[in-house]
Amino acid sequence: MHRKAENFSSWYSEVLLKAELIDYYDISGCYILRPWAFSMWEVVQQDLDKRIKSMGVKNCYFPLFVSEGALNAEKEHVEGFTPEVAWVTRSGSSNLTSPIAIRPTSETVIYPYMSKWIRSHRDLPLKINQWCNVIRWEFKHPTPFLRTREFLWQEGHTAHEKEEAARAEVLEVLDMYADVYKDLLAVPVIKGEKTRREKFAGADYTMSTEAFIPATGRGIQAATSHGLGQNFAKIFKIEFENESSQKCQVWQNCWGFTTRSLGIMIMLHGDDQGLVIPPRVAPVQVVLIPIMQEDCNAEQMKSDLVRMEEELKSRSVRTVIDDSSSRTPGWKYNHWEMKGVPLRLEYGPKDMQAGSVRLVRRDNRAKFDVSVEQLGEQVEKILQDIQQSLYESALRVQEEQTRKVTGLEEFMEAIGKGMMAVAPSCNREACEEAVEQETDAMLGSLKALCIPSQQDEVAEGTRCFACDQPATCHILWGKSY
């Protein structure tokens, strides 16, 4: 097994394969999400879907295909996406009369219909969402989960009467995404606004959650919530009559959360023994392993384990009994550690006599002997504790690895050490571009990750860390994916 700290990318590939999360596919940039990965996605989906519906959003499904005309309607948006669009030009053995694009995202698919469906202020807000696959034929090096040519996501699209309502929703969604990262994936994220240079093609502004992978010293965009303003409403004529019978354009948002989230979780929590899955998203939360010995009562042992499993299941704990006789307990320990199951229950002859079991935490290897009567309660408590401590230790590291800097030298030093840097900035595109270019040779893929929502005020007279012009805000920088 590769070491995470020594050869991160080999470690990542190895974990993905050995934990049976993905398999590589014969088309570059496409991966197979095996049941172990997909069931985590299902947990995330179910939870997020509930949150989305409780905002009054309705699910629907729009076509995979986009006509050329629709795709090209919004200029900035097109420029952002066309280099990565996959085109269908043939069906069977006949050429299509005009090529058809596969959605890289669905603004241009959906908004012509928003225009049709919205007539009056009574039709607003219109809030829809879809769970689907999208295709972006990127030429950057693909990485499973993080950068893939096909990925799964939800994309929410909403139209509002008033700008304030739209703005409030952008933040509401951002909080929702941050909560899902925290509550389910135990991933701390930093909320903020993207710089002009990094915002979504066609949006007025983009809010994002940014995560950090200490092992690579890289920040990573974790989910985004875009305020589209009236940009698309103008192009697609999405208009309504307000209460005073005036024609107005709607204010729109769109927002998305993708399978990338699983990659972030895997990279953040995994260790040299393999995957470490936060209990809330673990397909199996407790694996029960009998330790058979020649003189032990195997029947009794099995029936005890079945009873324990029932107790755990009655508390909605997801369990598996691994009682196959073809593998040793040691092999099984390694196997389920590799797969990242949060808690292992060992049950041998001595435990039987004592009426207890041994529990072993995946995250910190702590061991507990727990009486069978207290099992359910203790397991629930320990799972909660694992969830919380994974989050808290990731947060601690993230804070330690975020350096406040004021000048370029300090900035370069922090980034060079694999940290993120928060720097006072002029927030001009030209300056941002210059920093990227000047540092490219030394640092590579350095980016303005976001303008954190929570930040110190910029004291009067503060200068931009890079160009020495007056600073207007603090920007979070880091190497990135």
Place this chain on the structure above:
Amino acid sequence: MHRKAENFSSWYSEVLLKAELIDYYDISGCYILRPWAFSMWEVVQQDLDKRIKSMGVKNCYFPLFVSEGALNAEKEHVEGFTPEVAWVTRSGSSNLTSPIAIRPTSETVIYPYMSKWIRSHRDLPLKINQWCNVIRWEFKHPTPFLRTREFLWQEGHTAHEKEEAARAEVLEVLDMYADVYKDLLAVPVIKGEKTRREKFAGADYTMSTEAFIPATGRGIQAATSHGLGQNFAKIFKIEFENESSQKCQVWQNCWGFTTRSLGIMIMLHGDDQGLVIPPRVAPVQVVLIPIMQEDCNAEQMKSDLVRMEEELKSRSVRTVIDDSSSRTPGWKYNHWEMKGVPLRLEYGPKDMQAGSVRLVRRDNRAKFDVSVEQLGEQVEKILQDIQQSLYESALRVQEEQTRKVTGLEEFMEAIGKGMMAVAPSCNREACEEAVEQETDAMLGSLKALCIPSQQDEVAEGTRCFACDQPATCHILWGKSY
């Protein structure tokens, strides 16, 4: 509004649009599933997904794309699907080095990996499923839900050690599909085996559930469960070592259930007032409509309705209060009838005084005055009754419209009257083809729908209805979609 009995296809389009189920799209054969339709699909999905998982099947996700080599691996399968395959040949403005197909179904995507993942009998059975979109670029006239170039489905793929286990699963899945049609969509289906001519390309045999749309006199394939035998196992080398260390090939099945199911339900139950949705899949099961009058206590009325809604929600009844002041009650009645909501609750000043509400069934227009205290209980009872009576009356009609025939003349008469015909048959492909061709001018799209699983024994000496050779079974024939 068009009449269902007079102009079925205009009626169908009108219901789909006015009930806000779908919208037409600017790419032919693709449709938008609006929230009203999609939420029915979600109910079906959740229910079917639970059933699938309880069979020990695990969800996963394979890529949308198939390489040309993989797609062409199984000859019969290729021939069945290639005329309808959509090909991606370009990304951005560059041509791909080789064209990439979009999955019309995923056997050739998945089975190379089954070959990789299966080594030993201990890896069997391997049972996976995915919920996804597939593309079949059909040139037949598209019909929303029934024949669309993109559709949503689940596709289950399993591999077994023994033929018997595979065969048993084919039937288990068939029963599951029939149950979903019955329990959720209130659609009676006929289970049976497809003839050789109609089976899935590449399968040993295909079992299907067939539904019947009385308004058009057409049968329609409702879901299929295929026994693949070892056909794909041979091609993709899906082999395992059995307990005696011999190399063997697996026995495989695949099975699918699609969004077509919604179209069948709509066509079957809808009437001249619009959609009629069986309660189990209705996005809204009860719509509560206040009948405001000038002298009535509007505040009191609203708070009463809110209380009633809470009572219903506490029983997991899906409700909406339509108290908008911009529409009359009469407009609302029509609107929610068009949308197919199973039960309407009217609440006016007289009801307030009497402490009761009026309930109106969508299916048969029956009206009940029910005291507010008994509301929850009564609503549950009526919804159950609607579900059952929709199914039973559809079953009655289906049985009435299925004629047992022995000779060609009778056969033609039954089909000509818009019925299905069960006829003793030699079950030879040549005979089946001859019947199709000879009747084509007169009847069009006539097909052997299936060999029903439940059927009378063929008495000795019985001859095929069409060719007069010895009959071996009864075949269900009908015009079809």
